[in-house]
Amino acid sequence: MRYLPHTDSDRQEMLAKIGVNCVDDLYDNVPAECWPKGLPDLPTTKSELDVERIFVNYAKLNHAANDGPFFLGAGVYYHHIPATVDYIIQRSEFLTSYTPYQPEVSQGTLQYVFEFQSMVAALTGMEIANASMYDGSTSVTEAALMAKRITKREDVKIFGELHPQYRETLETYFSVIGGNIASNDPDESTACVIVQSPDFHGEIHDLTELRKKCDESGALLIVVVAEIVSLGLLPAPEVADIVVGECQSVGIPMMYGGPYAGFFACSKKHVRQMPGRICGETVDVEGRRSFVLTMNTREQHIRREKATSNICTNQGLCALAFTVHLSLLGEEGLKHLAKLNHQKACKLADALATIEGVTIQNKTFFNEFVAELPIESNDLVEKLAANGIIAGYALGGNRLLISATEMTTDSDVESLINAIKVEVK
């Protein structure tokens, strides 16, 4: 077995040192009735080549985004990832290190986490950010729980179209933790108002009015960003109390749903109620700038049942991929990328509008919008998929949620338009 270094004579020497006859003697605490009757019904050791053949076959049965025109977004976006990103996250020292509990030998991880936090704070216009959460959906949920702790109120109001899977996640947590979720105006029992912008349908929301309503009722304002590239073009949601969302669009592949990274930013005064890991700056005994995990007493390993959350780690490598990609983009690069996405989406919208019976529903959008079709969107998505075109997300009825990014070419758009024309005839 290629992964196991002990030889039979190693094992014999070690057993002799321990003073037992065989390995099963070390399992003597296991009650006799708990030993299985037979071996598991599973295959035995395979060579790397044999395993590779199996995985090649699994991969072959999928239609990947680069196999044809692709217009699906709905919270996960098909963006280009520079080669440097994957090279860095595959370096042994990042890939195979543990959570940086020993700062003396983990400054690499700690410094990039500090840089990640700094760039998330800059993007969102917030004072501080944590080291990341599991994903967008759980960061929204944790933000709502944090608002409940701060305001000591129970209810959550959702404004506009929150990603349906984010909302379902919130509902699941609330079903055991307690609290109501509704969509009317905030009142004196409202802990927070949650607004996604651009929202699930691509619409961009003016936050000024919501801020006023929150101030009047004493609720916190939580802004959700599922497409973080949009922050290169849209104003920072700095009027919010908490800004959360999904990092996937920058540096993280779609990978059939994960792993991604959620970001979590807020004002400094709420730091003690923030969930998740936080990295802070300090000095070592020689006075050199150093980084270390800090504010640990909020967390489960110390606070146990009184912790702010049961979350342990951050999304490590995904946060690193985000940090490397965003460093490569830089200030002007992100603005340019965001603008490119918007232009591509505008052109797509114009092209779709030329089809008879198709109308664009959005007043505003960034790189994704809703098109009303003369046919059922679900049928269209299935039919086009059979022809190698991933057309978008069927919202039900005749509405199609459709997205363009820098990956979208003119010929992709042309293929889509032609295919839709055939179907709507």
Next chain:
Amino acid sequence: MEAEIKENLKYTKDHEWVEVVGDIVTIGITDYAQSSIGDLVYVELPEVGGSFDQGADLVIVESCKAASDVYAPISGEVVEVNNAVVESPGTVNTAPYADGWLVKVKAADVSQIDTLMNAAEYKEHAAE
């Protein structure tokens, strides 16, 4: 270095000290407690006017590595809190029996003091 224990105070098994003047009770944590928790970085005090039963969570003190609840040694109403330790929690480490006091409570029943330990008893308890 051995932890300091003041003769004229009362103590709880959770390493709090209590000083009684009339029905006003001043509460802090002992030298032993501050040294085992380590450098304090955070103190969360109750609001003045709040009422607490004996044994309820009264104050939270935290170092980098530990968080401890300070329990109400007797029932009563909070009449004063030491906001200076919120600003500089290190005072609790340097002067646990003086400037590092935490809360003053008006006792609901002063006789509850009799349930607490004296200095000699506490010394034995802390040595365990």
Next chain:
Amino acid sequence: MQEIEERLLCEISRKGRRAIDLEPIDSNHNRLGVDERQSIGLPELSEPQVLRHFVRLSQQNYSIDANFYPLGSCTMKHNPRQNEKFSRFSGFLNLHPLQPVSTAQGALSLMYELKRWLSELTGLPGVSLNPAAGAHGELAGMMVIHKAHEMRGRQRKVVLVPDSAHGTNPATAAMCGYTIKTIPSTKQGLVDMDLFKASLNDDTAAFMLTNPSTCGIFDPKVKEIADLLHENGAYFYCDGANFNAIAGKIRPADFGVDVMHINLHKTFSTPHGGGGPGSGPIVVTAELDPYLPVPNVVKTGGAYQLVNEDEKSIGRLKSFQGHFGMFTRALSYMLGHGADGIRRASEDAVLSANYIRASLNDLYHEPFPGNCMHECLLNDRHQRDAGITTMDIAKTLIEHGFHPMTVFFPLVVKNAMLIEPTESEPKETLDDFIGAMRQIAEDVKLGDVEKLKKNPISTPRRRVDEVKAVRDLKVTW
């Protein structure tokens, strides 16, 4: 490790530098409804600068690829590179989670196969791959238990947790609205059966037990515990953090487990990545299967489907289908090892831990003497009088070239040192580590205390001021 200084990105930034060339903008639409953002505050660097920055940062890290990493309870085993290669096939990497399932049959059948492996290895028929990490799996599992009590018609109030448990256990049970009752351990590091029985009643929802325990011991009373729980209508939640000691040998179903999470990043070698991403699937009994979170992959006819809605389910715990990129890696590990290799890996992990224990227990105190599972627990009792604590031993190990073991956990042992060598290390490495630990103990005996207190010295940083980090909180540049 050499001393490397690397400035922050913002300190090496210069306006006008670019690291990415993008297609030019050839039109000027604005359908944003707002003015474009003027300034963000991001650094600007060239491509080689970015590469060098992160390579230099990486050189300040310790890694399992380069060195022994005996963190108890964390399982720093070898991460095979075949896993990385296969998970990056374009058919996985560029697959969108909301594509029509007809275009993702390969991914769904892969998930189905992973479920079969987890089910076979644990003996538990229900599997959910959704949870993002171990703690998230705990939450899923406890919500399933919560739901089961609700469906039986009466919610219960209390969850029992041993004092040796991971902090996530009580934190999770509290999130589900349960009151925590802590069960102290015996002097042997086991569940105190008298206290357990006295605490168990018809208000007990579940017992959250790590088995093998965080002290590295397989609890000999585990089946009796399970039977007592079941007689009282309570569930046995097993924290599967230590499944790697028994995988392929003992099945949790056979010792009465109702729900267990499995850390794919521990037992099945997906990389720890400096803190994540993890993946925490849960396995449950047939009784609890209907309550598992959605979505769930099922096979109907010859095709795989995703079930997104199910009335009995606790609901959705995160967006999409779980950490698919970790499923590919874990299945690659499983297929490579096979059932026989997984069993052998468990045995070798246990053998290596006991070898370290037997080679050190004359110099270091062993709080619970006797055979251990995949990790051995020691502490600093023999060193404390000389003024040397577990912290000093850990920091001195770094100076000897080794990452420290897990320290100060589990909490039931004062100044614990929890050593987990895993199956990946050859005997020569174990002997080198044992040599370093023996050397440290000898140095303490010789009274070289001041030197040890200063360690580490030759690392990228020496001991850092954690108090300052909190008092002068600075978390952004």
